[in-house]
Amino acid sequence: MERKVFLKSLGASAAFALTFPCLHGCSSDSEDLEQFPEPDGVDFTVDLDAAEAAPLANNGGFILVKSAQSLGYTDIVVARNLEGNLIAASQICSHQQTEEVRFISEDGGIFRCSTHGSRFSQNGTPLNSITSNPLRVFNTELTGTTLRVFE
Numbered sequence: 001m002e003r004k005v006f007l008k009s010l011g012a013s014a015a016f017a018l019t020f021p022c023l024h025g026c027s028s029d030s031e032d033l034e035q036f037p038e039p040d041g042v043d044f045t046v047d048l049d050a051a052e053a054a055p056l057a058n059n060g061g062f063i064l065v066k067s068a069q070s071l072g073y074t075d076i077v078v079a080r081n082l083e084g085n086l087i088a089a090s091q092i093c094s095h096q097q098t099e100e101v102r103f104i105s106e107d108g109g110i111f112r113c114s115t116h117g118s119r120f121s122q123n124g125t126p127l128n129s130i131t132s133n134p135l136r137v138f139n140t141e142l143t144g145t146t147l148r149v150f151e
C-alpha cells in the first residue's frame with residue numbers, strides 16, 4: 001500500500017497525528033508560547049505563619065511568589081522538599097521561558113515544567129533531554145518563621 005493510500009485509509013485525524021507527532025512534546029521556534037522574563041534581583045521574604053504560606057507546612061508543598069521587585073520581577077516557586085528543607089527556583093522554565101515550573105514529589109522531589117515536560121533536580125540540573133539549560137535556583141535562609149529567598 002502506498003503511503004498516500006495508507007494515510008487516507010486511516011482518516012484525516014490519524015494522518016495528522018502521524019504527520020505532526022511533536023505538537024506539544026517537541027521544542028520549536030515557531031511555537032506561540034507566552035514567554036516571561038527570568039527573575040532578576042531576587043531578594044524577598046516569606047512569612048511562614050501567613051495563610052498564603054500554609055502549603056509549606058508539609059513536605060512536598062509549594063507556593064508561587066509573583067510580585068514586582070524594585071530590580072525586576074519575581075516568579076519563584078518556593079517548596080518544602082521531601083526532607084523538610086525549604087528550597088526555591090525560578091518558575092520560568094529554562095527551555096522556552098513559560099512560567100510553568102512547579103515542585104513535584106516524584107523521583108525524590110524535583111522541579112517540573114508542564115509545558116513540554118522538562119524535569120530538573122533541586123539544584124537546577126536538567127534531568128531529561130527537553131533542555132540542557134539549567135533551571136535557576138535561589139538561596140534560602142530561615143530565621144524563626146521568616147524565610148528569605150535571595151540570589
Ligand code: FES
Nearest residue numbers: 093095096113116
Ligand atoms: S517551556 Fe518547554 S519544558 Fe518548559
